[in-house]
Amino acid sequence: MRHAESVVLPSNSTFDTSTYAYFTHTSNANLSFRTGGVNAARRKRRPPLQEYIRHLIFVDLSEQSIADVLKRLLRLPWAECEW
Numbered sequence: 701m702r703h704a705e706s707v708v709l710p711s712n713s714t715f716d717t718s719t720y721a722y723f724t725h726t727s728n729a730n731l732s733f734r735t736g737g738v739n740a741a742r743r744k745r746r747p748p749l750q751e752y753i754r755h756l757i758f759v760d761l762s763e764q765s766i767a768d769v770l771k772r773l774l775r776l777p778w779a780e781c782e783w
Contacts, residue, residue, distance in 0.1 A: 749781065 753773070761769045
């Protein structure tokens with residue numbers, strides 16, 4: 701794999717900053733394509749019940765919905781859960 705540091709850039713008078721910007725842009729795009737998006741965050745797989753609990757707490761919960769979210773959490777089958 702060729703990195704931008706190992707590529708010899710032309711040193712003639714027609715080489716300007718726009719050419720360098722294009723070269724850098726295409727090199728970065730090519731590198732990110734080849735690595736398969738290593739920097740992309742992977743979503744952790746959780747059981748549906750845990751996903752629902754996380755949804756209630758992190759998405760639905762607000763100062764106005766505390767009572768409603770608490771009712772939904774209390775209705776869950778806590779005795780059957782394995783943690």
